[in-house]
Amino acid sequence: MTPPALGADGWWLPALRYDSPHADCRPDPADITLLVIHNISLPGGRFGGPHVSDLFSGRLDYNTDPSFADLRGLKVSSHFFIRRDGRVVQYVSANERAWHAGLSSFRGRQKCNDYSIGVELEGTDDSGYEPAQYQALAALTLALQTRYPLTDVQGHEHIAPGRKTDPGPLFDWECYRKSWQALLNQKAAEELALVGASAGLRFAKGLP
Template structure:
């Protein structure tokens, strides 16, 4: 794999073993602007890699160093995600730079193929399982929505990166929505925490839980992101819990 060096001063020392791969979109006008920001010492942001829309891969930070891409985030009880992850920024304007008609800009195949090749290489070298490949929105659901509902997670899962729910129900009847208080909400929250999400078991569909449900939907059911626990969302959460329980991936 041809990798272009573009050194960033924005890194420090890792204090944890690498166990996660985090995918982002840049959310800026183009790759050039994103690269200049991530290599600017004043910006204090970076990632290990950036993948351009034409498939070119830039390396900004050595994998053994701690790049600054995650911000305030949490997964499986760990909050120092910069220290235990590798971050890939994928050039895409996302929600910040939509197309003139309002649609989200699609990720070209050549770019996604490069993301797949790079991710597989990283996963192999660091023994990162498919369940440990996450979106920024998974680790910071209250703040972040990248790489977005237009990111082809299903295609990545078909290539062995990430998980994609199979055989889920079409039933979208509402089970729990914002403000509901129920023992069942606690069960959903513990399920989310078991998957790895930074969910607290409060028994209430509070704002934090709604945001996590949105993150689950953004990734696993991109056609409808409403923060409501309907039958289908419930099915997706249950499926994720089962996969997580039945394997060590």
Template sequence: MTIDDHWLGAARRVVSPNANARPQGEVSAVVLHGISLPPGEFGGDAIERLFTNSLDPKAHPAFIAIASLRVSAHLLIRRDGECVQFVPFDRRAWHAGKSQWHDGERLREGLNDFTIGIELEGADEVPYREAQYWALAQALHALAGSYPSVSTERITGHARIAPLRKTDPGPAFDWAYLRRCLTEAV
């Protein structure tokens, strides 16, 4: 995979209005998320609709509480490994919310400012698919090649940066398998 003008070449583009300029222009880490809409269901266009402010609150009871949210991610990796990009990597996507991370010896807050948000279509307790790990590994290598501060060691989960609020990508996410994919995808 390659990145051209801050867009992943292999990704389908669905532009989200939920983005703005990064305050310092920094891109230096990745936050992994898990998402399914409706909860526990896969496929369909609800995730894309959420990130483009067109989710119909009447389409499912779970959508009532979230349809008015203004959120996005840079990238979504579907169950079959398809990549969908909503925000160019040089812009701030609204994925992490209130968050903090120990970056070396420094505690940093507001991770949207400097991270890339990658959503994996899934649920905390449902195993992610092999195609997703491989697509993720390839995307992470492309990001590391385009943004010198991003490395395969600067990856964290949403649960780690907002532990009282979030649980994703959840216990079903296999961090060890991702590391193997990263090694083999070189």
């Protein structure tokens, strides 16, 4: 069975909801065409803790780890966070603008936050990613396509070259695409009328 779609409110039922104050309205709510893949770990290289959710929700205790001092006052968020075991957390409705991309551009358009959805993977540039994360990302991607006119998937490194490097060289774009394609094929068997809008999604190849 294919993943459930997002609700009209932009929240995905399978995700754990953890609301972030770091979001606002999109300039054009109908203009959501880009999916951006990131990575994050707090502290760097350590997985499984509560600190990512604390950062995105504005509740991070900066005294917990010395490396958090540089994050003091930082107001960032992402729509989604996929943990190493494939669990998905959602902080911002996909209808709203999360603050994930920063200074960025794609195909001549600036301010990617305006028209993109951000997904953070728990990981680092040199850690690689777990099969469960690729499966969850593929399911989430397909769910997002049922509601928004997504046309492209890019890494943060592609929309902010020279400033960002994630999701990094160990992110397997082909594994991600194949996982998505398998779900899309299943969707086609179940809902033939809906598959056309999903088939044209363009994936980055891991190169700027």
